[in-house]
Amino acid sequence: MSPRGPHSSASGGGREDCWSQGATGTLIDAWGDCYLRLNRGNLRQKDWQKVAAAVNSSHDGPKPRKTDVQCKNRIDTLKKKFKVERAKPSPSKWPFFQRLDSLIGANASATKKSPATSLTVKPKPAAFSKGSKLSESMCDDDDDGADEVKKAHRVEDVELSDGAACRELARAILKFGEIYERVESSKQQQMMELERQRLEFAKDFEFQRMNMFVDAQLEMEKLKRQKLQALTGKKH
Numbered sequence: 001m002s003p004r005g006p007h008s009s010a011s012g013g014g015r016e017d018c019w020s021q022g023a024t025g026t027l028i029d030a031w032g033d034c035y036l037r038l039n040r041g042n043l044r045q046k047d048w049q050k051v052a053a054a055v056n057s058s059h060d061g062p063k064p065r066k067t068d069v070q071c072k073n074r075i076d077t078l079k080k081k082f083k084v085e086r087a088k089p090s091p092s093k094w095p096f097f098q099r100l101d102s103l104i105g106a107n108a109s110a111t112k113k114s115p116a117t118s119l120t121v122k123p124k125p126a127a128f129s130k131g132s133k134l135s136e137s138m139c140d141d142d143d144d145g146a147d148e149v150k151k152a153h154r155v156e157d158v159e160l161s162d163g164a165a166c167r168e169l170a171r172a173i174l175k176f177g178e179i180y181e182r183v184e185s186s187k188q189q190q191m192m193e194l195e196r197q198r199l200e201f202a203k204d205f206e207f208q209r210m211n212m213f214v215d216a217q218l219e220m221e222k223l224k225r226q227k228l229q230a231l232t233g234k235k236h
Helices: 021-037 045-057 068-087 097-104 126-130 143-235
Strands: none
Touching (some): 021 097, 045 068, 068 097
């Protein structure tokens, strides 16, 4: 693979996750403000979406547009780069060192800001504006960062869906109760109908039995009379 030149992003080539110095500076400002607003707490998905919107809305916003996951991965990469630069002899020549040092450095707690009411983007320093058309040399994939973002999203989705799951469970229980009640009512109606049919059948059967008994009695009486008449005729 041939090495990527410093102007690959500006010319439209290179990978989609490459960041210019201008876009990186805007990202640090937007993330830093949100990070301080949360008292240096972890950003949630909606916070990362606001950061991505701030990056994409800058006058030299990256093309194509950055997603919240890409912004999270980029910040993770910058944190690792900051640790490497901090271990080197000072002063660091990395243009983002001072800004990150004020946010996550050893003395960051001394400059802790009070929570802000809205997300704002600071004007970019002149060093960032001059290098806005240049692509930073470090554009590596951060698979670990992506995995962390996915896990955070899954945890947040589970927390947000707890209430909905309880409501769905309650609806399912109510629906099951209604279905069970309808089934039981249908069974009772069927049993009543079967009992009515059984009684009608027994009534019809008893009526036919009585008719047959009466017919048999009449037939026997008729035979007796005929026999009696025959005996009387012989005597005369």
